[in-house]
Amino acid sequence: MADVGAHERELAMEALDAHRRAGRLEREEHASRCAAASRAASRSQLDALFRDLPEPHPAYPSGAPTAPAPTPTGPPAAPDLxxxxxxxxxxxxxxxxxxxxxxxxxxxxxxxASGGRFPWVFLLVPIVIAAVAFVSHRHQQ
Known part of the structure; x- marks a missing residue:
């Protein structure tokens, strides 16, 4: 029974998000599985969330998580962006x-709070909503 960390739980939730977008999970089932994924302590608990679902399944990192050994040429390589x-x-x-x-x-x-001196602050509303929509749309692709 392999222990899982936050990264593995996040990968599982991203795969569940893909199934929700594909219409394989209803909102309540998706929320329930995401809650179970956030509490999972082992890989088998995460895998159980996908037994009745086709691909995509979470792409867990291979091997046990260990700190990379420093190389003689310098510090360890940075993770992928x-x-x-x-x-x-x-x-x-x-x-x-x-x-x-x-x-x-x-x-x-x-x-x-500004005493009504800065009415332009309301221009931030559509800007923030547009930015959130942009980031959400890019993540769902």
């Missing part, structure tokens, strides 16, 4: 509705 960027896009995509809903509230609070 897409692995660092993907979780942020996934988080924005998952919370796009909440971000879009809270943006006008934040703009109104900033406007009130």
């Amino acid at each position: 897409p692995e660092l960027v993907a979780p942020t896009g996934a988080a924005v995509a998952r919370h796009a509705g909440m971000i879009s809903m809270l943006t006008p509230v934040a703009a109104a609070l900033l406007f009130a």
Whole structure:
């Protein structure tokens, strides 16, 4: 029974997101499986979430997670950039509705806190919503 970390759980949730977008999982089933993935402590618990689903399944990193040994020529190589960027896009995509809903509230609070001197703060509402939609759309492709 291999222990899993946050990275493996995130990979599983991204695969579940793909099944939701493909229409294989309803909203409630998707939410339930994502919650189970976030609590999973072993690879077998994550694999059980995909037994009744076709590909894609999570592409776990091969081997046990170990710290790379320093090479005589310098420090260890940096991880690939897409692995660092993907979780942020996934988080924005998952919370796009909440971000879009809270943006006008934040703009109104900033406007009130400024004593009404900065009405241009409301221009941030469509800009933020457009940025969230862009990031969410790019993550879903």
